[in-house]
Amino acid sequence: MSLDISIRGPPNADFVLGYPGIDASWPRICGVVEVRSKKGAPFRLKSLELQLYRTEEITIPTARVMKQTRKETYTVGRHLQLHKETSQPQSYLSMSFPFVYTLPFSKEMGLPSSMVIPKTASTKYSLQAAGLEEDGKGEYIRTFCPITLLRYDSISSFSEFRQQQKVEAKSDDSLVDVRLMLDRTAFGPGDPVHMVIDVLPNPDLSHKSYKVKIKNIYIDLQEVINFGTISDGIVPKIKTIQAEKLDMPSSISLSEFGHRQDITFTFPSQRKTSRDVLQREDAGSPNTLISSFTQISALYSVNFVLKVVVRFSGCKDVEILQSLTVTPFDAETCQALLFPLNSVIQTTANATHIQPRPTLILANDPSALSKLGMVLGSNQQKNLWIE
Numbered sequence: 001m002s003l004d005i006s007i008r009g010p011p012n013a014d015f016v017l018g019y020p021g022i023d024a025s026w027p028r029i030c031g032v033v034e035v036r037s038k039k040g041a042p043f044r045l046k047s048l049e050l051q052l053y054r055t056e057e058i059t060i061p062t063a064r065v066m067k068q069t070r071k072e073t074y075t076v077g078r079h080l081q082l083h084k085e086t087s088q089p090q091s092y093l094s095m096s097f098p099f100v101y102t103l104p105f106s107k108e109m110g111l112p113s114s115m116v117i118p119k120t121a122s123t124k125y126s127l128q129a130a131g132l133e134e135d136g137k138g139e140y141i142r143t144f145c146p147i148t149l150l151r152y153d154s155i156s157s158f159s160e161f162r163q164q165q166k167v168e169a170k171s172d173d174s175l176v177d178v179r180l181m182l183d184r185t186a187f188g189p190g191d192p193v194h195m196v197i198d199v200l201p202n203p204d205l206s207h208k209s210y211k212v213k214i215k216n217i218y219i220d221l222q223e224v225i226n227f228g229t230i231s232d233g234i235v236p237k238i239k240t241i242q243a244e245k246l247d248m249p250s251s252i253s254l255s256e257f258g259h260r261q262d263i264t265f266t267f268p269s270q271r272k273t274s275r276d277v278l279q280r281e282d283a284g285s286p287n288t289l290i291s292s293f294t295q296i297s298a299l300y301s302v303n304f305v306l307k308v309v310v311r312f313s314g315c316k317d318v319e320i321l322q323s324l325t326v327t328p329f330d331a332e333t334c335q336a337l338l339f340p341l342n343s344v345i346q347t348t349a350n351a352t353h354i355q356p357r358p359t360l361i362l363a364n365d366p367s368a369l370s371k372l373g374m375v376l377g378s379n380q381q382k383n384l385w386i387e
Contacts, residue, residue: 003131003141015031040093044091049082050082060235082097156327166182175202176212188327190267193266214259215248217308241268267326
């Protein structure tokens with residue numbers, strides 16, 4: 001194969017523009033596909049196509065010695081036909097194809113974020129350019145480029161996640177009611193998680209409920225990963241990523257007004273060092289402070305549950321489960337995203353979606369070498385450097 005095909009992103013910018021998950025921001029991938037001859041000789045290109053792929057891989061928990069893995073690859077969106085040879089083929093010295101690859105809308109296909117949970121699950125994207133040379137053997141020349149994609153529809157600054165959530169549960173013996181209140185339901189790495197727990201006695205059974213004592217309160221933040229298997233259906237994996245315990249004085253009994261407890265803890269995060277950032281070997285994985293967040297993919301889903309258990313003396317224990325939305329961005333970043341997000345939505349509302357024109361340098365162009373920054377000296381092509 002005498003052709004060299006490469007995919008490059010915009011200068012000083014990411015491949016992905018817009019905000020995936022928010023259709024009004026026109027999420028898209030921008031860059032340029034460059035086609036060059038490895039030997040600098042003229043070439044002919046029959047066709048050039050661009051396609052985005054998503055690869056998901058899971059390691060299913062099992063009691064067997066051999067781990068069960070599953071891997072699937074999906075096409076994302078429609079392919080782009082960047083070049084197709086006409087009835088009058090031309091020879092070229094260089095071809096550059098700027099492109100705009102529009103991502104599917106969330107209503108059509110909900111694209112999951114790029115994610116790598118070590119030894120558990122991963123979602124990765126790659127952009128493939130496939131070119132067919134005129135004088136080749138009918139084999140496509142393929143080039144892959146990793147793409148990192150993050151969704152922005154779950155940032156904690158949105159009003160839907162800032163509404164107070166209240167959950168109530170009654171003990172099996174109906175002696176007490178436990179109420180859990182959260183001021184918001186979306187959190188990111190390092191965010192404070194504040195909750196209020198009210199324990200109220202049953203006034204109809206006051207002769208028993210006033211004797212109830214609170215022993216301790218357990219708080220568990222759980223990561224629930226559901227794997228989709230072919231033979232066993234949905235296989236869950238539950239992992240506690242944060243645990244808190246609050247012991248209460250043994251002398252405190254419930255009164256007619258009950259008991260209120262404020263609890264605050266910090267959502268866990270992974271602090272990355274310069275070694276982690278500079279020597280990342282996992283191309284296509286997001287550079288976030290947490291490895292997992294709320295996600296729905298084809299092979300797996302990731303959810304988070306806040307589990308509150310109140311243990312009593314003289315009463316049945318009470319357990320409350322509350323689902324949470326976890327975003328890869330902390331609260332400060334989510335708040336800072338609102339202004340550029342609104343600006344992009346307003347800008348793209350009147351944007352015209354037109355594919356940019358390619359830059360083609362013909363072999364018979366008298367100024368072809370100068371356009372490539374080269375001169376012909378001693379019957380050899382040499383780069384021209386100007387200081």
